[in-house]
Amino acid sequence: MDMLYNILIDPFVQMVDAPDFLIQVVWEGFVAGVLYALIALGFVLIYKASGVFNFAQGIMVVFAGLSLVGLHEKGVPAWLALILAIGIMAILAVCIEKFVMRPLVGQPDIILLMATIGMTYFLIGLGEVIFGGEPKQMITSELGLPTGSTAFEMGERGLVILQHIDIAAAVIALLMVGGLAVFFNRTRIGRALRAVADDHTAALSVGISLNQIWAIVWFAAGIVALATGIMWGARSDVSFALEIVALKALPVLILGGFTSIPGAIIGGLIIGIGEKIGEIYWGSLVGGGIESWLAYVIALIFLLFRPQGLFGEKIIERI
Amino acid sequence: MFYREAGQYKTSYAADQQIFPIRQDRIGIAVILVIALLLPLAASEFMLSAIAIPFLVLALATIGLNILTGYAGQLSLGTGAFMGVGAYSCYKLVTIFPEVNVIVHILLSGTFAAAAGVVFGLPSLRIKGLYLAVTTLAAQFFLEWCFIRIPWLYNYNSSGAIEVPGREVFGTLITGPAASGTARYYVVLAIVVVMTLLIKNLIRGRVGRQWMMIRDMDIAAELMGVRPLIAKLSAFAVSSYVCGVAGAMFVFFYLGASEPAVFSITLSFQVLFMAIIGGLGSLVGSFFGAAFIWILPILLRVGLPALGVDVAAETVFQVAQMVIGALIIFFLIVEPHGLARLWAIGKEKLRVWPFPYA
């Protein structure tokens, strides 16, 4: 009886009792969700254009963040370091296209997935050789990002604290999504990209260069990775442990669908907010720490009812 | 010239269906087995304990994953957790029934992993491909959490770890810290060889064909009378059983003690690599893959400094990691179907050697 009360009633009582705290929890979930969504966005971009499930997105986040901070540590001014980091992501994109994607064109999904895992290994090693293994502080203020926080008083003891960097993260994420939407729908390259996504061979036959498109897509994913690296780095620090956080994008992806940009955003928010609320209001019932698997279970249950994901079309099997 | 099957006629279907229909292959496998049997005479303790034993155990785990992914076509990222289920159940069995032969426990522990595999395999009836892979991560992380959170599993040890007690079989200590590398090696070798053989049989019979039908074209398979529920879940069960046994052996014959972090996603990936680099859907490939992913980095780490390349330990480690990453990509480009396919191509070439075409 007590247990039922704890599961079914008590969490809601808590929520009503401390609405300020609930708002804070939802906000934290929202910010985490935005960051998950950013990582997921990188996956989606590449999957859309090349059908590759890019496992290396996580390490690309780390790599991008490390390049930025590492260059700054070497005495490069922040703005120049940012430009150089973007440049490094461009070089990386070209290399990946030339040395990995091009030779593997037309291989089954799982082979391409494995290749990206191979890339992950390579980049971890490379990153550690170049930048060393110790975590680095994100150069938040040097990049002109806000660092303070604003607190809103609510009621007697109520308090909602909003970190400026989190607000910035949300704004940047929004801008990136908007920018990508414009890029996909309004530019020539964007249209070519969508054509490639629909059918590689058909795209080739109308004179679209796959190699060029892929390099551009990987570059776009690299920029998304850089943004993610900066934002997440500002929340904790830039280190190789960050790579593990990227795994969180996977449930987001199956929720939102591998090919849908709005799906990535909404999936990210559902997972972000869902797991925070779950952990804080229900997690303590089983000793806490359930965040490590809650997102996957949410996604799994969801998939059982809707195997095609949030934005996917209903699958009609044919033979 | 030497590797040629000309003149070897099969006069019965039974003879035609042997695992090694070609005489030279039979000789080859016999030689390998003899070498494996004699290895402890020549090898150092380090080679046995740090290379040979984990190699064999991981090869078995790879075979387990290969059943699921290579033969039944269901991608799984939860291998590490299923190995963990095997290891923890074996630990519980050994501590609850100390008088029973530890090898019995190890073989039994797989059934618990099989049960876990079936439960987490249920979504495979509705979910396919990469989506399924992500859902197996739910198994990975949930089970990992259980290994930490259910103190009963590690007998309430304050350290949260499980330690392998010493157990004897036929008067020889085979587990625990005092067991010699040689004893542990022979037990591992025996279990791995026997299980590989049994699985080979399973795969070339009706059950294996059902799995491959589901893999190659699940709809057609169903139209031909395969029940997806049974075929998929049996693949999950057998695969997890094998992984569970491998997990139990990993702790009992290699690590000697273990904490939950051992069965993390890293292990799952490691085994997946072995399966893919070796070649999905190939048993011999599982051994190749395990050798590539397990032995090569050790050779690099031990070998580079020994060559007189004077670099810091972590650099060797990092370079080894880069080399492995690059080699994975290289092999995928050269032969996406893994080392097993390279091996098969090599054998075909050898059959007609010294002529380029037959």
Next chain:
Amino acid sequence: MRMRTLLAGSVLVGLAASFAAPALAEDSVYIQLPTYRTGPYAGSGIHIANGMSDYLAMINERDGGVNGVKIAFDECETGYDTQKGVECYEQAKAKNTLVFNPWSTGITLQVIPKSSVDKIPVLSMAYGLSAAADGNTFPWVFNPPDTYWDGLSAIIKYIGDQEGGMEGLKGKKIGYIFLDAGYGREPIPLLDNLAQKYGFEVLQYPVPGKEMQNQSSQWLSIRRDRPDYVVMWGWGAMNPTAVKEAVKNRFDMSKFIGVWWAGGDEDARAGGAGAKGYKSVSFNNVGADYPALQDIKKLVVDAGKSHTPANTVGENLYNRGVVNAVYMVEAIRIAQEMTGKKVINAEDMRVGLENLKIDEARLEAIGLKGMIAPIEITCANHSGHHSLFIQEWDGEKWTPATDWFSPMTEEVTPILMQASKDYATSNAPWPTREDACPAN
């Protein structure tokens, strides 16, 4: 083709050579240092590794080794991964290391059962299995100067002092945020005991290893529960994230106390100005003004014989790495005295460690007076419940916030003995000590 054969051949020769025991020169001993300069825990591991190897290098440079016996040492990268750790151990065994320092609780747990069989002492300085302090049960394992239980009791004692005595703890809420692994879970039984005894409430906030950099849930819960103090058992990337989150959630930093492994300079620095007041319990002082550290700077770091950045010499984790090396060097010295041999082996090393005694005079001679408290290991007690102190982050560096004080030995000892007994029974037949310790 010839090139390839040549290469393959030389690899094989090299391998064969490396598997064989290294041909030691007459006057040197070998120590393998398992370290991790890569992976999620590298942030903490690098400084430790630097401190250890620099001190050993300095001893070789300045004194030509210990009593003329050079210390040959090399690192083995574990990446904090147990599989690699076991590999390093097997390698170290093959190369006849004097002592094995796992630097990871997981690896320590793996090697403890093997150590007594292989006769290699395991030195797990203030980590690993707390129960191993019982020298009667664990003759081959050493965890000086203190166990986690000592550390926790010291923190509680300190909190009690802040509240005007232990009775002030009554009705207080103490939050415990920890890495959700054996390491973080070990202190919980003692924490519960103490809570019962002193009437405070314990709130647990586990941080899964995968979520080290994503702690907002834990800190939101802390904000909701408003504990009076928060105690942290963290390592690697978990620490800086926790400090940042604490600052973000406006937790009173002076009431946030970490274990010694949560006291890295970079851990605290991550919180920026807001981290001022963050505390951690410690058994070594920071700073590079000690003569021994000056020697390291002069002979090793500035001489370009190490990749340590000069500004990190004297940081908390670096100095702790030095302490670990000091224990080893002193143990070698004592072993030499006791056995009369110059070149000792691992079994002699165990004797050295078991009789390790560094008093004030010796500290003075080493050139580390004031950095650490005197220490003494006995046959029965391999840890020693030595004095600790609380240090505080002043925004730039760590400064002592208290004097040295001793942990609650009387609370720790029973739970420690019980744990050691449990370990031996659950791992029966656990080898008994051949030369029983004299009863004291």
Next chain:
Amino acid sequence: MNAFVDPVGMAGHSGLTKGEVLLRVDNVSLSFGGVKAITNISFDILKGEVRAIIGPNGAGKTSMLNVINGFYHPQEGTITWRGQVRRKMRPYEAASHGIARTFQNVALFKGMTTLDNIMTGRGLKMNKNFFWQCLHWGPALNEEIEHRRKVEEIIDFLEIQAIRKTPVGRLPYGLQKRVELARALAMEPELLLLDEPMAGMNLEEKEDMSRFILDVNQQFGTTIALIEHDMGVVMDLSDRVVVLDYGRKIADGPPEEVQSNQDVIDAYLGVPH
């Protein structure tokens, strides 16, 4: 579901005599979302005959086969199989009831050899349990060899001995079609559904295939329902023809009769509706 399985050999055969109704489709309708694939179709298949289903592209022919072997479940109408009205039925149940088929786009198991592909057709008739399977010895081995013998008979019948151990992915299209037929025959079905068995074949291959189909029908007495575009083949092979257009039945009867039906001619020539 195993009621019909006869482990010894001639599984699933009902004992109906030639000319009796084996399967009847009554008023079947099928739609996906709002799209109607089949509207109110009724026809029957008699034991021992060759029944053709023809019609222009998109007429719902393949959907009809899919309904018959349980892959799609019609929203309306019933299917009577051997005199029993069938409710919802899973494809594997249809298979165990003696319905086998081939596919429009070859649906062989690409990772397996010809021999293994055909052996899969014997799966329903093999029943040695898991543990014998692991040992691959004694009863399991005998079973395997017994079925191998059957499969070898089919291999001889379809003249594909030379490709026995070739992975099917490497075979040319015509041979793949033949292996697929072999696989279906290995099931010893009572009703064999062939979805465009001659699509993409050259004249010679078509002749071979026609010969095999007739032989199967005459030698084994297997009832055959086939979809085919080549009118010549249809007219030569089939006893009766049912014509579909836009999901509706527009004609049903012997080939000559259907051939002269005005609706059929219009459908094929594309007279606007």
